[in-house]
Amino acid sequence: MQFSESWLRSFCNPSLTTAQLADTLTMAGLEVEDLQPVAPPFTKIVVGEIKEAEQHPNADRLRVCKVDVGQAELLNIVCGAPNARIGIRIPCALVGAELPPGEDGKPFLIKVGKLRGVESQGMLCSARELKLAEDHGGLMELPLGAPLGQNIRDYLNLDDTLFTLKLTPNLAHCLSVFGVAREVAALTGAPLNAPTFPALAVTNQDSVRVKISAPDLCGRFSGRVVRHINTKAKTPQWMIDRLARSGQRSVTALVDISNYVMFELGRPSHIFDLDKIHGALDVRWGKAGEQLKLLNGNTVTLDEKVGVIADDVQVESLAGIMGGDATAVSDDTQNVYIEAAFWWPATIAGRSRRFNFSTDAGHRFERGVDPKQTVEHIERITQLVLDICGTPETTVGAIDDQQPNIPQPKSVQLRVARAAKVIGMPLTQAQCVDALQRLGLPLTEEEGVITVSPPSYRFDIQIEEDLIEEVVRMVGFNNLPNTPPLAPISAKVRTESSRNAFAVRRSLAALGYQETINFSFVEERWEKELAGNTDLIRLLNPIASQMNVMRSSLLGSLLQVLKFNQARRASRVRIFEVGRVFLRDASIKNSHATVESFNQPMRVAGLACGGADALQWGRKEQGVDFFDVKGDVEALLAPLKPEFKVASHPAMHPGRCAEVFVGDKSIGYVGELHPKWRQSYELVQVPILFELDLAAVMTRNLPCYETVPKLQAVQRDIAVVVGDQVTHSGLLAAIWAAPTNGLLRDARLFDVYRPKAPQGGVEVETGALDRSLAVRLTLNSDDATLTEDQIEAAVQAVVAQLLSDVNARQRV
Template sequence: MQFPESWLREFCNPPLTTQELADTLTMAGLEVEELAPVAPAFTKIVVGEIKDAVQHPNADRLRVCQVDVGQGALLTIVCGAPNARVGIKVPCALVGAELPPGEDGKPFLIKVGKLRGVESFGMLCSARELRLSEDHGGLLELAHPAPLGQDIREHLQLDDTLFTLKLTPNLAHCLSVYGIARELSALTGAPLKVLEFAPVPATLNETVPVRIEAPDLCGRFSGRVVRAINPRAATPQWMVDRLARCGQRSVAPLVDISNYVMFELGRPSHIFDLDRIHGGLQVRWGRAGETLKLLNGNTVTLDEQVGVIADSAQVESLAGIMGGDATAVTDDTRNVYVEAAFWWPDAIVGRSRRFNFSTDAGHRFERGVDPEGTVEHIERITQLIIDICGTGETACAAIDDTRVRMPQAEPVRLRVARAAKVIGMPLTQAQCAQALAGLGLALTEEEGVITVTPPSWRFDLRLEEDLIEEVARVIGYNRLPTTPPLAPITPRLRAESRRSPFAVRRALAALGYQETINFSFVDERWERELADNADPIRLLNPIASHLSVMRSTLIGSLLQVLKFNLDRKAPRVRVFEIGRVFLRDASVPDSDTTVQGYRQPLRVAGLAHGAVDQLQWGRPDTAVDFYDAKGDVQALLAPLLPVFEPAEHPALHPGRCARVLLDGKAIGFIGELHPRWCQTWSLPSAPVLFELEMDAVLARNVPAARPVARRQLVERDIAVVVAERITHDQVVQAASSALPAELLRSCVLFDVFRPRPLRDGETAPAGALAQGEKSLALRLTLGSDDNALTDTEIESAMARVLQALAAQTQARLR
């Protein structure tokens, strides 16, 4: 919300400086985001009138002007503006004037100069040269009544300040200059100007029939016919200036009047071309397949969720959002219909976003606009139309006011003791009552309780906490005492069997991964494709149409990060995220930390793409694969020993995907991205991903002391031949099952050998491995804490290992 300080002070003018005024509003919850001068500093620029303008004798594009600045003698000024002509009044910079700084940041001083042989005693200025606008098409022409010699800052009221407020959604009553003045009066005690709207005499007996078919859309609809106007009249400069200082460009007088009243009183309205309305108006919900061309030139397709105003032939406008092109006023309009309505906020909220635009009207209506002011505001609009666009034949009809369903104010109780406890300072009932009454709230008092009936412009006052906030705002947040909290402090000590999430982050960072933080709501397509989730948890009010469901996996978020980096030519990407996923679970109760029916576990997921290492000379440049990511997962879980078993996952490549298990319990997945999704996401190669349950990653075994072996350990190497289908885990498990853990200290694979394919006609040499076989070399470490192992015990142990391998994996000694 942007407005000039001078307009605010017309309604309420407390004895405060500009900065004090801004501080007062900010400390009352109306945050002043920016203070900016209307115009930059400049001096000695006055109103001048061109009395004579002749062609420069030595330049085709220059004119020699005689300018009257109220000093008696005319000033000779050479000017190159195309609109320099006799009779216009323009800003004139006198000799010694200082203009706003240019692009170099230095002020521009006006001196006596000579242009093509003619002396010039000043400068005639454009709006751009004064930094009032970007218009550089010619001199800034002033209204003819401007007094000669008057300082231009005084004439254009440039010694003003623009206030930009950052309002929260509950402060809809402050989306107007008068609404802010009402707040300022309550905060400072300065008198508030009472608005009076004298009824415009009705001389026409004419109405436009209005039928409200949707009371849940529109509760009140007021309108008036005005005939014989002049839409080509010029908008007064004072109105143009005020609109510009509110950030609104002047369009045409009728549009400017509607916008002006909206900024002044917070009332969006619409002016129809009466002659383009067919029959009466219906206020209803849209119908599937209907289309409407809007004032901004867009054509939108409607449905039953959008409110409209229609006539007997077509839809005329989007209710509370934007008018239609069919009944828009033009330079040929002679008769108009002025409309002001009350639209229910729930019927307007979110509708603009469906069509990818927003309007000032929709912004106000979806927060709430006073339903009681429609008639008075139409009177204000009518009077401005007559004053600006009126002709000798202008006439208006009586206001037709249709009420079908108006909001009913529900009384709200405020307990003074509760307010004092929440605010954190002693309060009396008199203080609370004075603060609420100053805001214009009707109230009744009992012992320790104040009952407030909210006025029609306060849609936000529904709970006791709302009234407590109002009391705090009026008293002033800066007056709240600084009181340190008093509470018993109980340290939350982490169990020794768990590590902190920070330790997980640090471990992944040490492995070369960078952390990302993403939204918990994602595209529904990700859930369907990457998680095989046909029924995701949907958001009631998503912030964007493509972020409509809660994620049940972190994979989609990481793929989005990968795609973003690859689009920017990142050669190597390693990222991870620690975040919650959201799953349906009927067993979850409702509590302070849970939502009934929904489980929200914390997970950690990682993604690797590109080269294994950064560019370097010591190793060949190889792409990251499944085993690199597997090593990272093992390092992350160490000293726990995970087991990997083949599995399937909707997002991962069949045959290149594994389930991660700890103590026989599945804790996540690891694998390459499915080729189908690589193609969908336009990835040059498949990334490797993993996703693990965070609780399992945080778990750690409590360290237990073990004595150092007093006897020397024994190492034995064996090579066994097994079928290609036999996995490393099967071989290790078979070997480990043959001996007790006290004897077999470790079993490590250190070599794999496969025969090369035979050429056509070639036969394998005797004793060679057959096709479909492989050789695995294992190193077994044996030891005993009681005594040194003898050769007999060692040979017996190795024999049992070979027997177990033969029995469980059909292995034979190579």
């Protein structure tokens, strides 16, 4: 919320500087987000009037003006503005004036100079040159009553300051200048200049029949008819200035009046063109299929969940949000109907977002607007209409006030002992009573208990903690003591067999991956296609229409990051994310760390796409493949020895996907993206992905002491022919099962050979299409140097075991 300091001080003017006032508001929970001067610094600019304006003798686009600035002699000033004419009053920069800095950051000094041979003794200014507006269409024209020679800063009150407050949703009563002033009075003790609303004399008997068909939508509806007004009247400058300094541009007099009262008192209202209303008004819920053209030009389709104001022919307004175009006031309007209502906050909340826009009125009504001030605020609006748009023929009707369902606030009790415990400082009952009374909260006292009846404008006071918060705000958050914790605090010691998530992140970063952080709510499509999830966890109020479900896999988020990078011509992408996923699980019970029926495990997922290594001259570029990422997973899990088994996954290639096991436990998957998803997501290159359970990745074996071999190891290579169904893990398991008497220290596969298929009808040896696998065996003994007999015996034992377990035969 934005407003000017001078407007605030017109209601409450404490003896505080601007900075002190801002600090006081912030320490009371009304955070002052920004303080900005209304205008940048400039000097020696006064009100002037053009007395003469003649064509420049040497320039078609220049005029030589005689300007009266209240001095003995007129100033001779050359000006090129198209609106420079006799009789207007404008800002005039005298010789020696300093204008606001330009684009170079340096102030602009006014000197006596010559333009095309004619002396110029100053400069006539536009609003843009004074940095008061962006309009550069000509000179800034001032009212004819502006006093000649007066400093323009004093005349336009340019030494004012703009306050921008960042209000939390519970501070709806501060969404007006008067509401903030009420808080300032409570905080500082300065007197509050509360506005009065004298009833106007009724001079016509006209009214509009109103029916409230939905009391659960509208609790109070007030309105009156005003006839024979001049809608072409000009909004006074003081109102235009206050609106502009609240971030609202001037539109027409009637619209400005309605907006002004909203910013002043927090009351959104609406002014109908009376002659465009067909019959009576009906306040009701919308009907499916109804359409309404709004004041912003949009046409929206309504349903039963949106409140409307309709007449006998059509819908005229979106209740509590925006008026309709059909009954909008215009320059031809002569008679108006002024409406002020109380809309139940729950019936307004979220409605405007359904139509992809928001309004100041909806912002206030969905938080709560005082239901007991509708009549008084109509009186205020009417008085402004009479003052600005009134004519000798203007007549005012009686206020029709219907109150079918006004909220009845429930009293709330504050236990002084409880307040002291929650706040963390000693408090007396007198201190609590003083704080609440300063806020204008009606109360009664008993020993140790204060009972408060919340006023009609305080929708946020519902439970005891709300009153405790009010006491804290009056005390001031900066005055709360710094009390150290009384309970002992001991850090949780992580066991040696577990590493933390940061260590996992560092390990992946060392492997060349970059971390990404993504939203936990994702597109429904990702869940169905990439996770195979049909039991979706939907969001009731998503921040965007396409982010409406909670993710059960991290893969969709990584693919979106890949697509973003490839759209920007990134040729090599290696990314990972450590994050939480969300699964339905009826076995989960409520606890301090869990939510009933929902499992929320942490996972780590990665994606590699493009070159296996960064481009360099010493080797040929090669794209990343399944085995590169499989190696990264093995490095991440080390010293655990994972096992990879052929598997299927909704997001992965059916023939290039493996399930990762540690022992007998499955901890995730690794594989190439399925071809149809690559095509569907329009990816330039095929990525390799993995997703693992973070808890399993964080587990590690404790290091064990082993002596360093003192004797020379021996290596032997063997080549065996095996069937195509034999896996790497099955091969190594058979080798390690061989009875080598402890001599086998290591076994590594280093070559795979598969003969080409037969061509031209040439016969090949039976089994030649099986794979030939070459394994390097490392043998050693701690007791003595190995003999050739021992080595040969160990190798033959391995070959025999391979024949027995995987039907392998040694290749000669």
